[in-house]
Each structure stands twice: as C-alpha cells, then as structure tokens.
Amino acid sequence: MATAEALRDLTExxxxxxxxVVLDREGTVVASTVDDERAGRLAQSALELxxxxxxxxxxxxxxxxxxxxxxxxxxxxxxxxxDRVIAATTREEPTVGLVxxxxxxxxxxxxxxxxxxxxxxxxxxxxxxxxxxxxETA
Amino acid sequence: xxxxxxxTGFLLAVGSAIAAVLFRRRAARSKERVELYFADGxxxxxAEGAPGAERLLQHARELLGAAR
Numbered sequence: 001m002a003t004a005e006a007l008r009d010l011t012e013x014x015x016x017x018x019x020x021v022v023l024d025r026e027g028t029v030v031a032s033t034v035d036d037e038r039a040g041r042l043a044q045s046a047l048e049l050x051x052x053x054x055x056x057x058x059x060x061x062x063x064x065x066x067x068x069x070x071x072x073x074x075x076x077x078x079x080x081x082x083d084r085v086i087a088a089t090t091r092e093e094p095t096v097g098l099v100x101x102x103x104x105x106x107x108x109x110x111x112x113x114x115x116x117x118x119x120x121x122x123x124x125x126x127x128x129x130x131x132x133x134x135x136e137t138a
Numbered sequence: 139x140x141x142x143x144x145x146t147g148f149l150l151a152v153g154s155a156i157a158a159v160l161f162r163r164r165a166a167r168s169k170e171r172v173e174l175y176f177a178d179g180x181x182x183x184x185a186e187g188a189p190g191a192e193r194l195l196q197h198a199r200e201l202l203g204a205a206r
Contacts, residue, residue: 019205038204045201052194053174056182063177069198071170074205076198089205 003031006109014102016095018074020088021046022110030084046087050078066104068096079103081111170195 007020011033021032023043032039054064069076070093077088077099086107090099172194174182184191 034205041204042201045197045204049194049197049201052197053172056174056184056190056194057176058180058182059178062180064174065177066175067173069170069172069195071195071198071202072168074202076201087201089202 003110006106007031007033010102010106014099016090016099017088017102018090020086020103020106022084022086022107023047025083025085042087046078046085049076049087050080050085053078066100068100075099077103079107081107084110172198 003022007022010020011017019033019038019042021034021039021042022030023046024030027043027047029036029039029043032042034042049067049069050064053067057064064080066077066079068078072092074092075090075094075096077090079086079100084107086103088099088103170186172184172191174184176182184194186192186195
C-alpha cells in the first residue's frame, strides 16, 4: 500500500481529520492530502511546531511522541515515530483520543510497509538415503 | 407558602450552580491550549498565556492557516 493511499484511507476512516501530511525528520513531504504547495507549508509549520515543542521536554533526552493544539477554529495534531512525522488538522473540538489513535495507526502501517520483510526460512534439504555399510549387505 | 418559597430558593440555587459550571466549561473550552505527550507518559499542558505557549500556538495557527 502506498503512503498516499494510506492517507486517503485515514481521511476516509476518520471524518474529523480535514488535512494530513506525512513528512520525514528533515521536513521533506512524503505524502499529503493537499496539493504540493500547501503540503510544503504544512510540513514546514509542523516541523517548526515539533521543534519548538521539544524545547519543553521535562527531562533531557525524553522523546516527544505526540502533541495536540486546540485553537479557535480547529485543532492541530502531530505524531512522530523514529523517522517519520504525521501532522493533521481537524475541525474545532475533535475527539482527541480517536484522532491520535487513527494517526498512530496510519504511521504504524507506513512503518510496517517500509520495514524490510524478513527472509523466508530456507527449506530443509531432503536427507540423502543412508548408505548401507559393507557388513549390512553381506 | 413558606414551603413554596423554600422550593423556589432551592431551584434558583441549583440553577445558578449548573449555569456557573456550564459557563466555566464553555470559557475553558474557548481557551487555546497545547498538550505535549512524552514517551514516558508525561503530559505537559500549556494554556493560552502560559510562558512559552504563545510560540507554539503561533506555529499551530500557521499550520491551520496553511491547511485552509
């Protein structure tokens, strides 16, 4: 399943999500539900928001995994894993838990997709027929 | 008569309490806020006006603006 398809599924499943963009940690857009220009601006803002939010970590080295911002006029959600970030916007007063669940599921699905598939186990070689010893034949 | 005035007073008090709760809830909801969730389960909540909140809210407003 392609990343764009995963995002399309996400907006179909979660009616609360209006727009979503997947980006890497450098801010490069991987996929989005909007046109390229808007996606670029969304990704840039999402990355800036994430970096600014990381400054509020209570302990050094503690990883920020998700955030939500409730604004007048809508909400913003950002979920990150090791190398990917998904940012989404919703209408006002969304069901926060549900939106986070859908975003994390989408991100997890993309992670599984990009992970290398485990190599199939080699089939056991058929055993060679046992040679009869010379004294057995005699 | 006395019983009736007690009932009126009681209903007025209950009504006022409910209205106050609803008003506070509505006021809290209309306030902008940021919630940050960390890997160890820590949640940092920054309401509008808190130190550092404005910068995050500004980035979020830009993001919302770019989406629309």
